[in-house]
Amino acid sequence: MPLARLANEPHRVFFPLGILASILGVALWPLHFGGILAAWPLEAHARLMVVGFGGCFIVGFLGTAGPRLLGSFPWTTPEVVAHATTSGAIITLLMLGQVPAADTVTGFWLAGVLASLGVRFVFGRKDVPPPGFPIAVLGVVGACIGSFALAIHSVVHLSPLWHSFWRLMLFQGFLWLPILGVAPYLLPRFFGKSSPHSLDESRSIPRGWWRPFFISVIAGLLMIYSFEVEARGLLRPGMWLRAAVVGVSIAFSVPGWLGWGGVNAVGRGLRWVVPCALAGWIAAGWFVPLRIGLLHGMFIGATGLIMIGVATRVVLGHGGRHDRLQSPMKWFHAVWALLLLVAATRITPEFVPKIRISHYIYAASFWTITMLFWAWRLRLEFAKPKPIKLLQPSFGRSGWRLPNLDLRRGA
Template identity: 35%
Template sequence: MPNDNASQPSHSSFERPGYWKLVAAGEPYRLLFVVGSVLGLLGIGLWPAYALKWIDFYPGLMHARIMIEGFLTCFVVGFLGTAFPRLLDVKRFSLEESLTWTVALITASLCHLFGNYLWGDFLFTLSILLLVYNLLTRFASRKDTPPPGFILVMLGMLCALFGGTLQVVIHLSPDGINYAMSTFSRLALNQGYLLLPVMGIGAFLIPRFFGLPNRQNFPESKKLPVGWIPRALFALFCGILVLASFVLEANNYLHTGYSLRAFAILLYFFRELPIHQAKFNQGALALSIRIALISIPLGYILMAIWPERQAAFIHVVFISGFSLLTFIVASRVILGHSGQSHMFRKNLKSVYALLALMCLAMLTRVSADWLPSVRMNHLGYAAATWMIAVILWGTQFFKYLSHEDCES
């Protein structure tokens, strides 16, 4: 099995531009992926702390906010801030912009950590608003058209803005929003904000993991190319189905809501991302992506069958789905931007370890709800397993963050 320390292009130290110069050159992922990983460890670490009685309060809401608005948002901003300007051939993000998001997301997470959810949600919403503003201002000067699936990315950003704004309103006026609207806003923030961009970005990026034809690729053109609008409308249709599933769930039509969400995901992936046609034995990254993409609809299918177990099965979506997918996409971004693209299809030990530990963490967390006498211990074990996976992954991949792609 190849070692992760595969041979690298030779650089002398004075030839490398340096870590901060690479961030300033329009690659915010180099900073935000590290910060996001640390925030993820912070948010997950609340569960072992609670199980060991180091803290005396139930950290459910605190954990959810730090993971969504801190950990995952750092990876979202880091990826979009790096990829979007390159896709459209526009001005890249500056060091000041990258640092602004970093400070804002760290501060938002710390606000949640200390129980100030109002300011945490406000800073998160402000950060997403700033991201959308910066993307739209650059869009006006584009030399190319984004992939049609990116309409789902913008729909996801709207979910984040809507959900975050309503959470702020709820903090200020707890009785001002009815139950259904409050639930919808929470679903939009906690799931729609992540699920919709995963669908949109995945359809463009993930075929590269399997060597599949990319149905999101169109000839470079500032005007909409032929065939772009039908694919964008199909993406929008699937996105609307996801939003409709949130409405159904918010009104307690749980079976129907979860079933519709799973259907929308499978429908979009089947047409735009047919991994069922991909060959196996394409390396650790491809296998992990396959498991992550299966986990997301599988979690919703299980919730549709056993809605009373929603709190358990949602972790199939979040742990072996979103979390695993986040780190695997981040792995490819890091390798691709550091001149290590020859490792894309290698059997990387660190990635197999990440995959195995994330799946173990998911199974441990899900099983906890069937073991009430030791539930808190299982939450602690699942969290510790997740943390070990991320630390091992970071140890292997963060060393490449100061390397540039000598071919770019």
């Protein structure tokens, strides 16, 4: 594939990198229990899943969609190569157990991504971004600062409050602030609805932009406030506030989410995102000592599922297969069902400790199978024949006539 196309559509680089990072991230557990890795892999695993998997999907989406939404020029080949190389270095460092070094490189990586987006906004912008996208960028900013803060903590210990706060900004804010920013713009399309965040193209602030912007800002600030509440030791109120923010924000800003029918398998799967997120935070707040395991309901069933669902649309849409997005895509039922199975498998050992090792390995295996199955099925979508577009006959002065028809596939 030409490098110019990869630069124009960075998701073609970062989505596969994210899948690779996630498979390596879950592989740490069987490697540890098999005696190959001596160190407890929790910190490296968490970063491979959040920064590696989540970060690559977020950067791939913003790098592809950001310039288009701004009406600006795409990323250059050197930028994509630099960002991809840096993310690869982060994955390598984490696999080697060099967590502080990986945090430092993550901070520089995200700073570079922000610079790439900022250049397009300042010098090439011909349109105002959707109202929620500043909150998505805020999530990247918070993760950038949080990565540097955690790297510094390995040398000069931060106070418990600040250490906890920046961990939450990296591990949850990096995922959920972009979701809150992008969901009102993108998710209604999965449900056959128009988005209140999709406004007329304009270099100045268009009419109707400010109201959804302020709503997004309030949701984002409340999310950050919930991190402070939890960092102060009020774990249950912090997590429950986060659940309320996500539930209310998406319910009122994403038309069609509260329905059930009228969608294909991708839309049906995405309707599990909010229930999984709420269940994860509420359960973690209720059983605080078990919160690390219970939060996997939110991480896997919500953030993992929404990223795979959105990535499906991005890959097929930019690959010229909008027709497949409107098809039933029944195979995606297996994807979201498998992800829910992964979440349940990972949560179960919190209540039955004697099966912990086996279920860690089962969950890692199911995740790997799910990612490979999704990538394989998505690739098969491009092999399906394109529909032939037939133009309707028109009635002119000389009577009925048929236009010239081009019956080539995809015409």
